[in-house]
Amino acid sequence: MTSNATSSGKTVASAVRDVFERIYGDPLKQLESLITATGLPVYKDPKTGALLWVDVRELRLRFTLSVNKLEKFIEGLRGGKLMYTQCRRCGAKYFPPQVDCPRCKASDVEWREVSTEGELVTWTVINVKPASFSHQGDYVVGIVKMPDGFNITAWIDADPKTLKPGMKMRLVVDRRPGEGYITYWFKPAF
Amino acid sequence: MTRKVAVVGVGVSKFGNRTDVSLPELAWEAVKEAFDDARLGPEDVQGFVVGNMGGWSSEALPAVVVGEYCGLVPKSGIRVEAACATGSAAVRTAYHMIASGEADIVMAIGVEKMNESPTPTVVEFIGRAGNYFWEFENFGLTFPGYYALYATAYMQRYGATEEDLCKVAVKNHYYGSLNPKAQFQRAITVEECLNSRYIAWPLKLYDSSPITDGAAAVILASEEAARKITDTPVWIKAIGYANGTANLSKRPDFVGLEAAQVAAKMAYKKAGIDPENPVKHFDVAEVHDCFTIAEIMAYEDLGFAKRGEGYKLIREGQTYIGGVIPVNLDGGLKAKGHPIGATGVSMVAELTKQLRQQAERGRQATIKNGMALAHNVGGTGHYAFVTILGLSP
Ligand SMILES: [Zn+2]
Numbered sequence: 001m002t003s004n005a006t007s008s009g010k011t012v013a014s015a016v017r018d019v020f021e022r023i024y025g026d027p028l029k030q031l032e033s034l035i036t037a038t039g040l041p042v043y044k045d046p047k048t049g050a051l052l053w054v055d056v057r058e059l060r061l062r063f064t065l066s067v068n069k070l071e072k073f074i075e076g077l078r079g080g081k082l083m084y085t086q087c088r089r090c091g092a093k094y095f096p097p098q099v100d101c102p103r104c105k106a107s108d109v110e111w112r113e114v115s116t117e118g119e120l121v122t123w124t125v126i127n128v129k130p131a132s133f134s135h136q137g138d139y140v141v142g143i144v145k146m147p148d149g150f151n152i153t154a155w156i157d158a159d160p161k162t163l164k165p166g167m168k169m170r171l172v173v174d175r176r177p178g179e180g181y182i183t184y185w186f187k188p189a190f
Numbered sequence: 191m192t193r194k195v196a197v198v199g200v201g202v203s204k205f206g207n208r209t210d211v212s213l214p215e216l217a218w219e220a221v222k223e224a225f226d227d228a229r230l231g232p233e234d235v236q237g238f239v240v241g242n243m244g245g246w247s248s249e250a251l252p253a254v255v256v257g258e259y260c261g262l263v264p265k266s267g268i269r270v271e272a273a274c275a276t277g278s279a280a281v282r283t284a285y286h287m288i289a290s291g292e293a294d295i296v297m298a299i300g301v302e303k304m305n306e307s308p309t310p311t312v313v314e315f316i317g318r319a320g321n322y323f324w325e326f327e328n329f330g331l332t333f334p335g336y337y338a339l340y341a342t343a344y345m346q347r348y349g350a351t352e353e354d355l356c357k358v359a360v361k362n363h364y365y366g367s368l369n370p371k372a373q374f375q376r377a378i379t380v381e382e383c384l385n386s387r388y389i390a391w392p393l394k395l396y397d398s399s400p401i402t403d404g405a406a407a408v409i410l411a412s413e414e415a416a417r418k419i420t421d422t423p424v425w426i427k428a429i430g431y432a433n434g435t436a437n438l439s440k441r442p443d444f445v446g447l448e449a450a451q452v453a454a455k456m457a458y459k460k461a462g463i464d465p466e467n468p469v470k471h472f473d474v475a476e477v478h479d480c481f482t483i484a485e486i487m488a489y490e491d492l493g494f495a496k497r498g499e500g501y502k503l504i505r506e507g508q509t510y511i512g513g514v515i516p517v518n519l520d521g522g523l524k525a526k527g528h529p530i531g532a533t534g535v536s537m538v539a540e541l542t543k544q545l546r547q548q549a550e551r552g553r554q555a556t557i558k559n560g561m562a563l564a565h566n567v568g569g570t571g572h573y574a575f576v577t578i579l580g581l582s583p
Contacts, residue, residue, distance in 0.1 A: 021411075023310055023581075024308075028306075045209045047207070047209075047353070048207070048209050048210060050209035050210040052209060055248060056396040065323060065327075066321075095439075096324045096437060098319070120344065121444065122339045122340070122342045122343035122346075123339065123342055124335050124338035124339050124341075124342060124390050124392075124393075124442045125338075125388070125390065125391035126330060126331070126332055126335050126390055126392060126393055127387070127388045127389050127390060127392065128313065128332065128334070129313075129330060130310065130313045130317045130330055130332060131310035131311060131313065131314050131330070132314060132316040132330070133330035134310070136330070139330065141330070141331055141335060141339070142339075143339060143438065143444070144438050150439070150440075151437040151439040151440070152439060153324065153325055153329060153331075153437065153438060154328075154329060155329055165343070165346050165347075174440065183328050183456050
């Protein structure tokens with residue numbers, strides 16, 4: 001079901017890096033010349049005239065998240081499937097999947113495959129994007145009600161003008177174009 | 191048995207792009223005004239609570255930095271977080287310190303410097319205010335995006351229009367134009383709002399609160415202390431609070447915020463407010479209008495309007511002075527600005543001024559009942575606080 005990486009060969013890692021270079025690269029060069037020329041990382045805000053000190057200690061954040069207990073979910077993605085959990089003791093269903101059931105306090109879940117079709121509940125188009133999504137065009141994010149008894153938040157691959165509440169949506173698990181990693185999204189079911 | 195608690199001093203800084211001050215200098219503007227208002231000094235408070243979301247600003251320990259700068263050391267101070275309701279969480283914590291009998295005078299300080307980071311970084315941080323992995327990492331939701339999911343569902347179900355949403359922005363800009371501390375002091379038209387660009391369809395730039403630096407402070411006191419400090423104490427009659435799920439996908443519907451409904455019910459019960467007709471008790475309200483749709487849902491979640499009819503209140507101008515319940519007479523988050531950690535504290539400061547009849551000309555509500563309500567939501571209904579203030583204890 002999954003295809004190979006995108007035609008450009010670029011993955012999300014370099015796509016995000018390139019955007020960051022564009023957004024934060026020029027200010028860094030300006031900071032360099034400011035220190036060289038004046039001996040201080042200080043300038044006057046052109047709008048307000050206020051004196052500003054540019055932080056010379058950059059802080060980079062890239063978190064490493066444990067998905068150790070979600071191994072079945074990760075395996076599912078590799079196999080083109082989206083998995084949820086169901087508590088073996090009380091029957092509670094979880095998406096996002098979780099291995100601990102706060103309803104009955106058991107930690108014994110069955111991993112099951114999510115149904116392939118659901119109904120659109122609501123959606124938006126992200127026009128102003130976070131820095132780490134700025135390499136993307138405007139994208140549609142929606143919430144889809146699944147017959148399994150939970151909703152799923154994901155991108156909707158459709159012209160937003162054609163969307164209506166209650167519309168049938170089909171689940172897709174594949175490499176995301178332009179980012180190259182396997183994730184899930186919906187597209188209209190017809 | 192808990193003790194009664196009063197607001198005895200309030201201060202609010204100028205809101206806006208405050209490149210002219212550091213975080214503690216900004217906090218001091220509000221702290222000093224609150225001390226002067228109560229005719230007290232740092233030596234008189236027994237503790238302080240700092241509301242600050244941070245991430246976009248350089249200080250990792252804002253309570254410590256603010257405590258030193260404002261001369262509060264060695265009094266105990268902590269930082270609290272409840273997303274955009276952080277300020278209300280600070281007020282609530284200070285309230286409990288006094289109600290429990292642990293302290294007699296405590297200060298709640300809200301301060302935020304969002305402009306220490308470039309806008310894309312701020313958008314990135316606020317977009318992560320939900321469930322990081324299942325909403326942001328893979329789907330890049332933004333703060334306006336979360337509320338837009340509600341706006342789409344609400345408009346589709348009840349027939350509210352983008353024009354109705356813009357009417358909220360027009361009202362709040364109008365009152366912001368009368369508030370010298372507001373970030374935006376310019377009235378706008380429905381057309382200007384309708385012509386502004388989409389940021390998260392169906393929400394536009396003019397449907398949104400701005401990125402803001404600002405601070406607010408309130409001094410709370412026990413009944414005994416309050417009577418000595420001031421002739422015009424404003425009493426905290428009740429605080430209701432609740433949370434919502436991190437993942438929006440787990441919510442039962444997208445037309446109202448359950449956390450706000452639960453918080454309102456709790457506050458109304460504590461304060462003896464008729465939940466069927468709460469507006470008859472209040473002279474004025476501050477509601478959380480981070481986006482215009484949020485103000486409309488607030489009308490309904492608070493019981494000011496029936497479910498699905500909130501947009502009619504603004505369509506009919508009922509939330510202006512002279513209507514059934516004047517809302518956001520300081521310009522709201524929309525025009526006054528939304529310095530995350532300061533917003534909830536500034537709501538309590540504003541309502542205290544309203545009840546004392548000290549608001550500027552043209553934006554003072556008529557005070558008949560002597561009661562006011564603040565509704566402060568964190569994230570997208572992730573946290574909610576409803577605080578009721580009154581002139582009698
Ligand atoms: Zn269970």
